[in-house]
Amino acid sequence: MKIISADCHINEPPHVFERVPEEYRDRAPRMMPAPDGGDGWSFDGGPPKRSFGIEALAGVAKEDYKLSGMKFEEILPGNYDGAAHCADMDIDGVWGSVVYPANAIFTYLEPDRGLAVACMRSYNDWVLEEFQGAAPDRLRGLPLLPVDDGMDTTLAEVDRVVAKGARGLFIPGMPARPYNDPYYEPLWKACSEMDVPVTFHRTFGGRPPDADWDELVEQNVSVPGIVNRFFSAVRPLTYMIFAGIFDRHPKLKLVAGEVNYGWVPFWYQTMDDEYRTQAAWSDSLVERPPSSYLGTNVFVTGLDDVNGHMQMAAGNQTLVNMSMWSSDYPHSVTLWPNSQDIIAQLTRDMTPANTQRVLHDNAAHVYKFN
Template structure:
């Protein structure tokens, strides 16, 4: 481990091994071209040059990408040099796609372990060719487990991807396949074509996740068909600051729907994560969940065995980057569940990343917190949600 981990700071004094529950990768440029079967080679996504001189992903290998590498690969750049696009693949830090080098960048950041979310691969959710979509997801899943996570499974948890938009039967089969290979968590779409409150559609997937102890993770509203009312349109690489801000609240709807379908009563061990949404908004949300369950439950057809707040920090979790407001709320002690609800992250290598200063930011965030609350938010929650070994 890097020298930074040995420095005397509040985390060291508390015996905390800092865990980032939301890092990212950018897939190796030849991942799909090299691994697609021969009859699908011409449909394999590949990195090609765009009109701006940068490089980015093309789903069909022919159409130049609308936006090349940029915001998703800013680690190592000065903030004044941040750009939405225009980078070439060789300008990305090798920690974007190499597990051993990712660990080195974690060491520079003073981070012991990390969960890695996918980069381009969720684009397969909207690919109309189901064979291509399933093949691409399976290729990614094999790579993230067999090569990236394999660099050190104790410190890396690579998210595999559930092919929900291909079909639930295919998702369950893939969940069982990757669980045998060592998967501990799976990515699911933030904007599914069928909402998660559907009474039956996702039931086999939730049952399999509960059985296999696979945590299900959404990242904001990414993945799945786009909301046409949104300012941003990720499928065509349209991004705005307003869209970035509003996505911090994107898990309120799916989390609320999931609670009131009774899924966590049926599957009490099921864990779900909303990544990069922070937690400062949560006290009012949880207050509202319980309030309306108390006053409205006489007419609602689903009867929960527990108050909605009982599922917070037990079944439902978020990750935060530098949510000082949320951690101040933890410090008040008014919402005891809040320190169990959220997990720290560095968001490496995206434009919102605090790398390589995660340790410094985390130390500042836990000022005034009880030691047990600091340990939950920075370490313990991630251990129980993602199965890390300390």
């Protein structure tokens, strides 16, 4: 079986924004030393808010984990080099990889929107030409869509990156407008007609609507915040389904990355219950029970979710049909390089056919791996 990890990441190399037009060169984000001795990205010319750490820990023993303080030369080349990424996947027994951005998501917060869009385009060219281009049959880089910068700008970038070989598109987890807003209708229409999936990754990208222990704009990260973000897909997916988006755009495919699966059965049970219970008064925009969109239009990725795999083993076909496994290389929770052992434990009670769907078929179908 060609196992596909539907959620991996890069850590951008120093030259990723060098393709911006001349007028923006002196203000483009730069990698530089941070006060703690590590390297990090500066988006305002000042010291980096945080240096490399938890997002680049593949190859580091867990007892040596740290939040930050790593230099760029300390992280594995598989973070930023497509060929090296594939070599690391070979070590892990993984064939294909869908690759999300890292610090490039902070372009969604850049006040100068001309600079921000130029940086997104530079990143997109790099991830498609250089990173994905190293192994286009095995890698799927996800270009950033400038969804907060006008629909004409967004659609132009969709056309541009799809022509360059994009087989999936990244949208921010915290956009300026919620994704059930009519503003997005042209985007959903275009992606449905092109049959190219869109994906958000937890709360990656955009300004948080509130803050508690975490303050992600300042890159303050906490353990309870990490836990909470596994449930970050509930609201956008629920509202998009009930807004009738997938009825109007039946070929649209939306993936919520790194949210795991165990919560999904209770979620769709609740959606279906309320769809039926409130039918007498609600002005519903959906044409059938909400759970029917799962596995055809809506998908999730997860890692070592034992609870979710137990429910798959018990025969929950809806969950099987919408789930994609991932190793989350090279983040702190990555299963690399032990994915084979963990997969064997997760799938031991699943049927071979359902194991194939979760480890390969769903991702291969959505992202068009051969």
